[in-house]
Each structure stands twice: as C-alpha cells, then as structure tokens.
Amino acid sequence: MGEKRKDTHWADRPAGKLLLGSLLPGAALFSWWLAIRTGTAVVPRFGEVVSVLFHPFVVPQDIYSRSLAFSLLMTLIRLSLGFGLAVLTAVPLGFWAAQNKIIDRILYPLVQLARPINPVALLPVATVLFGLSSLATMLVGGLEAWRYDVLDQVQLAMIFILWWGAFFPIFLSTIHGVRSVRAAYLETMTLFGATPLQSARRVVLPHALPSIANGMRIALGVSWLVLIAAEIFPGTRSGLGYMLCTACKTSDYQYTFAAMLVIGVTGLLIDWLLLRLERRVGHWQAAER
Amino acid sequence: MRPMTDSKSQIDYQPHTTGNAAFSFRSVSKSYASRDGAPVLALDEVSFETPNGGITCIVGPTGSGKSTILRILSGIEQPDSGTVQIGGRPPRELIGRIGYLTQRHTLFPWMKVGENIGMPLELQGTAPDRRHERVRGICTMLGLAGAENRYPYEISGGMQQRAALGRLLASESPVWLMDEPFNALDERTRHRMQELLIGLVREQGLSILFVTHTIDEAVFLADRVIVLTAGPARVAETFDWSVAHPRDRLSREFGETIEQVRRRVESVLKEDDNRYR
Numbered sequence: 001m002g003e004k005r006k007d008t009h010w011a012d013r014p015a016g017k018l019l020l021g022s023l024l025p026g027a028a029l030f031s032w033w034l035a036i037r038t039g040t041a042v043v044p045r046f047g048e049v050v051s052v053l054f055h056p057f058v059v060p061q062d063i064y065s066r067s068l069a070f071s072l073l074m075t076l077i078r079l080s081l082g083f084g085l086a087v088l089t090a091v092p093l094g095f096w097a098a099q100n101k102i103i104d105r106i107l108y109p110l111v112q113l114a115r116p117i118n119p120v121a122l123l124p125v126a127t128v129l130f131g132l133s134s135l136a137t138m139l140v141g142g143l144e145a146w147r148y149d150v151l152d153q154v155q156l157a158m159i160f161i162l163w164w165g166a167f168f169p170i171f172l173s174t175i176h177g178v179r180s181v182r183a184a185y186l187e188t189m190t191l192f193g194a195t196p197l198q199s200a201r202r203v204v205l206p207h208a209l210p211s212i213a214n215g216m217r218i219a220l221g222v223s224w225l226v227l228i229a230a231e232i233f234p235g236t237r238s239g240l241g242y243m244l245c246t247a248c249k250t251s252d253y254q255y256t257f258a259a260m261l262v263i264g265v266t267g268l269l270i271d272w273l274l275l276r277l278e279r280r281v282g283h284w285q286a287a288e289r
Numbered sequence: 290m291r292p293m294t295d296s297k298s299q300i301d302y303q304p305h306t307t308g309n310a311a312f313s314f315r316s317v318s319k320s321y322a323s324r325d326g327a328p329v330l331a332l333d334e335v336s337f338e339t340p341n342g343g344i345t346c347i348v349g350p351t352g353s354g355k356s357t358i359l360r361i362l363s364g365i366e367q368p369d370s371g372t373v374q375i376g377g378r379p380p381r382e383l384i385g386r387i388g389y390l391t392q393r394h395t396l397f398p399w400m401k402v403g404e405n406i407g408m409p410l411e412l413q414g415t416a417p418d419r420r421h422e423r424v425r426g427i428c429t430m431l432g433l434a435g436a437e438n439r440y441p442y443e444i445s446g447g448m449q450q451r452a453a454l455g456r457l458l459a460s461e462s463p464v465w466l467m468d469e470p471f472n473a474l475d476e477r478t479r480h481r482m483q484e485l486l487i488g489l490v491r492e493q494g495l496s497i498l499f500v501t502h503t504i505d506e507a508v509f510l511a512d513r514v515i516v517l518t519a520g521p522a523r524v525a526e527t528f529d530w531s532v533a534h535p536r537d538r539l540s541r542e543f544g545e546t547i548e549q550v551r552r553r554v555e556s557v558l559k560e561d562d563n564r565y566r
Contacts, residue, residue, distance in 0.1 A: 182395075184391075184393070184395045185395060185397060187365055188389070188395045189412075190365075190384070191363060191364075191365070191384070191385070191387060191388075191389050192385055192408060192409045192412050192460055193384050193385025193386075193409070193412055193413070194412050198412055202397075202400075202408070202411075203397065206397075206399040206400075207399070283399075283440075284398035284399045284440060284441075284442060285398075286442075287398055287440075287441070287442030
C-alpha cells in the first residue's frame with residue numbers, strides 16, 4: 001500500500017508566496033497608475049521614477065541634492081556608525097549588568113527613564129549639544145572640515161540619536177539573554193574545571209546570542225526609522241531622507257518616490273539579513289524546549 | 290563474627306570497606322529553605338562508604354534526597370554538617386576530576402556532538418589534533434561514529450546519553466556520579482547502556498555512585514546497594530552483592546535475587562515508616 005504524500009499548502013510554495021506577496025504592491029502600483037491617468041493626485045510618472053532608479057549616479061538637476069547612490073551611501077554610513085556604536089556599548093554593558101547586581105541597580109533607573117524618549121524628538125537637544133560638528137570637524141577642526149566631504153556629512157548629533165535609539169533594545173535583550181542561561185550548563189562547565197572566562201566564552205555567549213541578535217534586529221528597525229526622519233531635519237546636506245524631502249519642496253516627485261522605494265527595499269534587505277543571522281545563531285533553540 | 294550472608298545469592302548485609310573508600314559520607318545533614326521559610330531537612334545524618342572500583346547504587350523512593358547526595362559529592366553544594374570525601378580528599382580539591390551525569394544530559398545544544406565530547410579536553414588546553422583524535426576514538430568505542438558532526442538535537446536519546454558518557458570519558462575522571470541517567474530511555478536502550486557502563490567500569494577502573502529508583506537496575510549494576518528512606522533521608526540499609534559480571538538478566542537466579550532485594554528493601558522502608566511516622 002502506498003503512503004499518502006504530505007502536500008505542502010499552496011501558500012507555502014514559491015509560486016504561491018510570490019502571488020500572495022505581490023497582491024498589495026500590485027494594488028499600490030495600480031492606484032499609482034490610476035492617479036496618473038485620472039490626474040487626481042500629484043504623482044510623478046512611472047517612467048520618471050524608473051529613470052531615476054536606473055541612473056543612480058546622476059546628480060539631480062533641479063534640486064540641491066547629491067545623486068541617489070551617494071544619498072544611499074551616506075545613509076548607510078550613518079546607520080553603520082550609529083548602530084555599530086550602539087552594539088559595541090550595549091553588549092558589553094549588558095553582560096556586565098546581567099552578572100553584576102550593583103551595576104544593574106545603578107543603570108536601571110536611567111535606562112527605564114531614557115528608553116521611552118523618542119530619539120527623533122531628541123535631535124534638537126543633540127544639535128544644541130553637538131552643534132553641527134561632524135566626524136571631519138572632530139578630526140581636522142572646523143575650518144578644514146569642508147574638504148573631507150563624506151566625513152563632514154556624518155554629523156555627531158545624528159550619530160548620537162541613532163545610538164540612543166539602538167542602545168536600549170540591544171542592552172535589554174543582552175541582559176535577558178545572559179540571565180536566561182540555564183544553571184545546569186554553567187554547573188556542567190564548572191564540574192569540568194572551566195574558568196569563568198571559559199564559561200563565558202563557550203556557554204554564556206552562545207546561549208545569549210539569539211537574544212542579542214533579536215535585540216539587534218529590533219534596534220535596527222528603530223534606527224532606520226529614526227535616521228530617515230533625522231535626515232529631514234535641517235542641518236543635513238545628503239542622505240535618502242534629505243533627498244526625499246528636498247525633492248518634495250521643489251515638486252520633483254520622481255526623486256521622492258525613488259527615494260521612498262530605495263528606503264523601503266533597503267530596510268527590508270537589512271532586516272532580512274539580520275533575520276538570517278538570528279536563525280543561524282539560534283538554530284538550537286527550538287530543540288531546547 | 291561472620292558476616293551475615295545469604296549464600297544462595299551472595300548478598301552480604303554487613304559490608305565493610307578496605308582501604309580508602311571511593312565516596313565517603315559521614316553524618317552529613319542538609320536542609321533547604323522551603324517556600325514559607327521553614328527549613329526542610331533533606332538529609333539526616335547520612336553516612337555511607339563505597340568501595341574503590343565498581344558501581345555502588347543508591348536506591349530509594351522519589352524525593353529521598355538522592356540527588357542532593359550527588360550534588361554535595363560533586364562540590365556544587367555544601368553540607369550543613371558532616372564530612373564528605375572522595376578518595377580521602379574533599380570534593381573541592383577534585384574539581385574537574387569528578388564526572389557527573391544526570392537524566393538530562395546537558396550536552397550543549399549549540400555545539401556539535403564532537404565538540405561536546407571534546408570539551409573537557411579543550412578546557413584542559415589539549416591541542417586540537419590530539420583532541421580530535423581522542424574524540425574520534427571515544428566515538429568509535431561508543432558506537433557514535435557518524436554523529437560527531439551532528440548537533441545533539443539531531444540524534445536519538447540513547448545516542449545523546451552515550452555522547453554524554455563520552456564526554457565523561459574524555460575528562461578522564463576516575464570517579465563518576467550518575468543521577469538516574471538512563472531513566473528517560475526505553476527498556477532495551479537502557480539495558481544496552483547498563484551493559485556499556487559495566488564494560489567501561491571494568492576497562493577503565495572507574496568508581497561510580499549510581500542513583501536509581503529501579504531495583505532491577507540496581508541489582509544488575511551494583512556491587513553495593515545503599516537503601517535510602519524518604520526525606521528526611523537516612524540510610525536504611527547497605528549490602529554488598531558480589532556476583533561476577535557478566536550478570537544474566539534472564540536467569541532464574543537473577544529474578545530470585547531481584548525479588549529478594551525488593552522484599553528486603555520494602556520491609557526496611559516500611560519499618561522505617563512505622564518507626565518515624
């Protein structure tokens with residue numbers, strides 16, 4: 001007698017996923033086309049947007065902005081620096097706070113007070129604190145800074161608020177990850193004669209990594225939102241958010257739409273990469289339950 | 290005075306130990322704080338000794354503090370009073386030389402089986418090639434040849450326990466503490482693991498303290514059996530059982546001995562119940 005083959009649900013098959021996934025974007029495209037046809041909304045033509053996307057290195061003529069490619073680059077540089085700084089500070093501090101009661105008690109009130117403050121709302125404060133100084137200002141001083149184009153575009157105030165947005169999720173999920181290590185694993189290591197450092201490296205860190213990776217993914221989502229919003233704020237001269245807003249002001253909506261699409265797709269890609277990281281470091285977790 | 294023996298099945302109800310005992314407990318007591326704060330006595334002046342080499346089984350009802358005894362012997366916990374020694378020295382001095390295995394194997398799930406087995410060697414600073422060689426040897430000996438590069442959750446329960454045993458072997462500990470390690474396995478696998486264990490004990494000259502609540506298992510494995518009462522735990526009886534290995538599970542003699550031991554254990558525990566309740 002033959003076995004009944006277990007069929008995959010059609011929504012789980014690649015074709016099914018593609019079909020369902022393109023329904024809403026398809027509807028959006030359709031509304032766009034409709035708006036163009038009927039002239040009811042001020043939207044750029046399809047062709048114009050596609051042209052911007054396919055010529056990313058062209059500097060826009062009518063608006064005071066850098067090319068799409070450069071804007072993307074600047075946005076990504078700022079993200080890497082702010083987010084990277086957050087990871088480098090939050091993970092070690094999280095480890096420390098999870099294992100040291102005193103540090104935990106000291107940090108706890110500050111963390112809980114600071115966390116809910118929207119980083120974008122913090123930008124004016126940050127600008128007062130840091131002024132318009134950038135990396136270039138830090139390295140070569142205010143007068144020569146303008147020569148170092150890319151470095152001069154990375155404002156310290158913006159790095160600060162990016163750090164603020166990303167720090168707390170990563171910090172808290174690190175603490176959670178470290179605290180959730182099963183005592184049995186640590187005891188086993190001790191019984192085999194491990195030093196605290198060996199235990200930390202071979203047990204605590206791998207056990208906490210899935211939680212940390214998850215915190216990083218959440219933090220990245222926050223950072224992405226904060227960054228784009230911050231680039232709209234006066235004081236910036238480049239970036240995807242900047243391009244989006246400037247183009248709006250001069251009614252060159254093809255750049256706005258193009259920037260929006262790039263923002264969406266890039267955000268999706270980065271999140272997907274971190275999701276893969278999360279799955280990789282957490283492959284063993286399902287089995288633990 | 291001649292020791293009281295049951296000559297039919299060679300059970301010696303008044304065993305004695307020559308030389309340094311492998312594991313030794315003298316008047317050890319241990320309490321725990323219960324939820325409402327009142328201390329609960331888990332071990333009540335427990336004393337026993339185990340011979341060097343071979344397996345000693347601790348048998349008792351659930352909740353009789355058997356796990357506590359092992360935890361104190363391993364050095365994870367400290368007794369409230371009494372002396373604890375392993376080979377004449379306190380457990381503290383033997384960190385890394387005492388093997389410990391529980392029902393839940395605690396293999397690290399994020400590491401491959403080979404890495405798990407090699408962990409004690411890694412902690413001692415053994416070079417990677419030497420380590421891999423040793424791990425391969427252990428895997429072959431335990432029938433885990435294909436599993437080195439798998440993760441613990443990808444192999445069966447029996448293989449996981451074998452891998453945990455492999456890890457103990459890698460640590461080269463001469464004394465092992467085992468807390469009902471084969472409980473979660475099906476009967477056939479359990480029997481195979483018991484036979485494997487006996488083989489290892491004879492090959493490597495190990496001294497094992499094995500906790501179980503299964504009389505059959507105790508009779509098959511042990512050279513000495515210690516019967517523990519329910520909490521607060523006391524040693525109700527100790528006896529030696531000197532039948533040579535390999536022991537035949539299917540023989541009538543074996544069945545009769547199990548019956549005998551079981552009846553004895555029952556009566557001793559009942560006596561204890563009546564005396565103290």
